[in-house]
Amino acid sequence: MKPFLLETLLHWVAVGFYILATVLFVHALLWNHVHRVRWARWLTALGLLPHAAALIVRWIEVGHGPYMAKYEVLSSNAWIAVLMLLVVLWRRPSWAGLALVALPASILMMGMGLLASPQARDLPPTLRSIWLVFHIFFTKLAVGAFLLAFAAAVILLRKLKGAASRFLERFPAAEVLDASMIRFVGFGFVFWSTTIIAGAIWAHQSWGRYWGWDPIETWSLVTWLCFGTLLHLRLFYRLGPRATAWITIGCFGVSILTAFIFPFLIPSLHSAYFQ
Amino acid sequence: MSPASSTPRPPAGWGPFRALKRFLRLPAVIVAEILVITAACSLGASLAQAGRSPAAEVARLQQHGALVSALVRGLALDHVFTSLWFLAALVFATASLSIVVAEQIRRLRAAWGQAPAEAHFRNAPFRREFTRPASTDAVVGTHIRTQGRLALAGSPLFHTGLLCVILAGALQALFGVQAVVDVYEGEVLPATTEAWGAQWPGPLGRPFRLDEPLTLLSVASTRYETGDLMTLRLKLADQGPGGQVREMGINDELPLSRGRLYVEAQHGPAALVEWAGPSLAPLRTATLLEKKETAAFGAYIQGPGTLRARIRVPMPADGRRPDHAEVRILDGASRLAEGVLKPGEALPLPGGGLLKLHGLPYWARLHGNHDPAIGLAYLGFILALLGAALTYGVTRVDELVAVTPEGDRERVVVALRPHRFAPLFQERFERLVRDHGGEV
Ligand code: HEM
Numbered sequence: 191m192k193p194f195l196l197e198t199l200l201h202w203v204a205v206g207f208y209i210l211a212t213v214l215f216v217h218a219l220l221w222n223h224v225h226r227v228r229w230a231r232w233l234t235a236l237g238l239l240p241h242a243a244a245l246i247v248r249w250i251e252v253g254h255g256p257y258m259a260k261y262e263v264l265s266s267n268a269w270i271a272v273l274m275l276l277v278v279l280w281r282r283p284s285w286a287g288l289a290l291v292a293l294p295a296s297i298l299m300m301g302m303g304l305l306a307s308p309q310a311r312d313l314p315p316t317l318r319s320i321w322l323v324f325h326i327f328f329t330k331l332a333v334g335a336f337l338l339a340f341a342a343a344v345i346l347l348r349k350l351k352g353a354a355s356r357f358l359e360r361f362p363a364a365e366v367l368d369a370s371m372i373r374f375v376g377f378g379f380v381f382w383s384t385t386i387i388a389g390a391i392w393a394h395q396s397w398g399r400y401w402g403w404d405p406i407e408t409w410s411l412v413t414w415l416c417f418g419t420l421l422h423l424r425l426f427y428r429l430g431p432r433a434t435a436w437i438t439i440g441c442f443g444v445s446i447l448t449a450f451i452f453p454f455l456i457p458s459l460h461s462a463y464f465q
Numbered sequence: 466m467s468p469a470s471s472t473p474r475p476p477a478g479w480g481p482f483r484a485l486k487r488f489l490r491l492p493a494v495i496v497a498e499i500l501v502i503t504a505a506c507s508l509g510a511s512l513a514q515a516g517r518s519p520a521a522e523v524a525r526l527q528q529h530g531a532l533v534s535a536l537v538r539g540l541a542l543d544h545v546f547t548s549l550w551f552l553a554a555l556v557f558a559t560a561s562l563s564i565v566v567a568e569q570i571r572r573l574r575a576a577w578g579q580a581p582a583e584a585h586f587r588n589a590p591f592r593r594e595f596t597r598p599a600s601t602d603a604v605v606g607t608h609i610r611t612q613g614r615l616a617l618a619g620s621p622l623f624h625t626g627l628l629c630v631i632l633a634g635a636l637q638a639l640f641g642v643q644a645v646v647d648v649y650e651g652e653v654l655p656a657t658t659e660a661w662g663a664q665w666p667g668p669l670g671r672p673f674r675l676d677e678p679l680t681l682l683s684v685a686s687t688r689y690e691t692g693d694l695m696t697l698r699l700k701l702a703d704q705g706p707g708g709q710v711r712e713m714g715i716n717d718e719l720p721l722s723r724g725r726l727y728v729e730a731q732h733g734p735a736a737l738v739e740w741a742g743p744s745l746a747p748l749r750t751a752t753l754l755e756k757k758e759t760a761a762f763g764a765y766i767q768g769p770g771t772l773r774a775r776i777r778v779p780m781p782a783d784g785r786r787p788d789h790a791e792v793r794i795l796d797g798a799s800r801l802a803e804g805v806l807k808p809g810e811a812l813p814l815p816g817g818g819l820l821k822l823h824g825l826p827y828w829a830r831l832h833g834n835h836d837p838a839i840g841l842a843y844l845g846f847i848l849a850l851l852g853a854a855l856t857y858g859v860t861r862v863d864e865l866v867a868v869t870p871e872g873d874r875e876r877v878v879v880a881l882r883p884h885r886f887a888p889l890f891q892e893r894f895e896r897l898v899r900d901h902g903g904e905v
Pocket residue numbers: 414415416417418419421422425472473495498499557558559561562565569620621624627856
């Protein structure tokens with residue numbers, strides 16, 4: 191079988207598993223068959239395997255990681271989102287409600303990826319570096335963690351407002367959400383630090399300096415400083431859950447602008463390859 | 466809201482700078498410093514910056530209405546990263562950071578060996594007392610255990626790392642140097658500072674130079690089917706007898722005793738030509754051709770008097786080296802002669818004389834770089850990352866289990882005191898209670 195055909199087939203098999211898992215999550219959570227959440231988790235994990243295989247086939251076929259074409263980027267984003275969902279559910283089963291948002295979002299990303307042009311793009315030689323792989327992988331992990339913090343913040347604000355629904359009931363109590371939110375921000379902060387450091391080492395290798403005030407480079411520093419400010423404010427002033435949640439939402443917005451919007455709008459060394 | 470009483474505390478001591486130290490250690494000052502740096506970075510990343518953005522965009526920013534122009538001038542918004550206010554904020558932040566790091570290290574040394582006492586658990590977030598039947602294998606007494614002590618080192622390591630990176634950046638800006646030169650195959654690059662086409666030393670930095678002369682032996686590139694560059698490798702030889710041959714490429718630097726050489730993608734063919742004529746002394750030139758079209762390089766070469774040659778070298782699509790050049794001889798705007806030359810061939814000029822093409826070697830752009838504090842920067846990266854990972858990946862948890870006999874039963878006190886994220890430890894506490902015979 192041709193690699194492209196194999197990769198497409200594997201992608202669709204993964205989408206199939208994810209759709210089945212979503213249906214099962216909806217059934218288990220909204221119709222109160224909580225013991226079936228375990229089956230839904232297994233189905234999701236099964237989907238992750240053909241999805242990973244599709245990404246590996248693509249990697250071998252085009253000779254570089256999933257960071258050049260829209261198709262590769264969206265598919266790898268979805269893979270990381272599903273992986274993070276499973277890790278969270280393994281550590282905190284009471285967060286199962288997250289699946290109702292994360293899985294449809296991943297399916298949507300994969301669908302958009304599969305409809306985008308699958309044409310491979312050649313990797314410029316400066317991008318041939320293991321640091322690029324770390325740089326991109328940790329950006330995705332960081333955004334994933336910030337997304338979880340954002341989700342915790344939104345649900346927390348709804349709960350603090352006194353809203354009640356079957357969906358909200360599927361999440362832990364407000365103080366647990368508050369602690370989880372900061373923990374996710376903390377993990378995201380570590381991953382984002384890794385992204386910046388991997389990028390700096392790579393820039394030193396390729397461009398002769400580890401820091402050059404390139405606009406996207408600087409925006410990533412701004413994002414990191416925003417989260418740093420949040421963590422200081424929380425620690426120094428014992429910020430309450432409501433204020434922390436609002437600042438987390440703002441910081442998440444900055445991280446999304448930096449990772450997904452600015453590279454397409456601002457002329458920068460970073461965007462030259464992707465625009 | 467008032468600042469938490471435990472963090473941060475005013476520095477101890479009665480030195481002459483106590484008031485300043487106190488000021489720099491205030492939570493509001495620390496947050497303000499970080500916010501000013503964040504604002505500066507956002508402005509610098511959003512607005513056109515002199516020396517980085519196209520000059521027309523910088524000029525547009527400088528003349529964008531009276532108010533904006535005044536702001537640009539007043540706040541140096543067209544060169545934020547070298548503005549006084551940004552540098553001042555960095556200096557203040559570094560001073561605060563140094564005070565905090567010194568204090569954190571002192572605190573860490575004091576806290577590291579401290580074992581929590583029973584009193585420490587009196588107001589623990591998780592605490593339960595219950596009785597159970599006396600068991601023969603249970604050890605009566607008080608057992609206190611601390612896990613995740615490494616978390617204590619997280620913040621000190623992180624801030625020490627930050628301090629190292631800031632200091633390394635300052636040292637690099639002051640003492641570092643960047644240099645660039647274009648060299649063609651066969652050319653010798655002397656070990657002098659003048660050999661470099663351009664140099665950008667820091668205010669206290671020494672210009673860049675090689676340890677010893679180097680000859681560029683070859684420039685080899687491979688291309689994708691689309692014609693885009695895939696790899697670029699350079700072979701260089703040390704001068705002198707038995708000169709060692711060394712290789713480098715993109716993302717594969719050549720270390721020197723003081724700094725290193727690296728290459729980016731810029732390379733192309735050069736034209737070695739000779740103008741000769743009955744009344745002319747031979748004039749030999751080596752001209753680096755530039756990429757003028759997608760698949761061709763070219764340049765104008767000045768000849769004797771008003772003569773010029775326009776050289777165009779089409780690049781084969783399969784990545785092979787070009788083997789000919791299209792040559793046009795011009796006198797002012799009028800065309801005198803034209804032809805296709807292979808290396809070794811010559812084009813006769815009207816009125817006698819000729820233009821000979823000696824060769825089409827490749828040239829490549831070499832960058833020289835010396836950063837005396839690169840080791841400190843990398844150390845800072847490692848410490849900061851390790852510190853952040855310890856801060857959020859490890860939580861210090863103190864655990865107390867006290868068992869006292871009570872007739873034929875035992876009274877058990879179980880307490881858990883996580884130093885942060887307490888609500889996330891509910892399940893662990895319940896497990897602990899169950900493990901000691903209590904009910905949840
Ligand atoms: C002006 C320079 C800075 C100073 C003086 C400073 C000071 C402090 C202090 C006093 C603490 C409390 C530590 C403790 O309780 O042991 C702290 C915590 C922290 N700082 Fe900084 N800091 C600075 C810059 C930064 C920056 C630039 C970042 C990252 C963007 C950062 C990230 C953190 C983090 C992640 C924590 C731990 C927060 C927590 O425990 O949740 N700091 N800082």
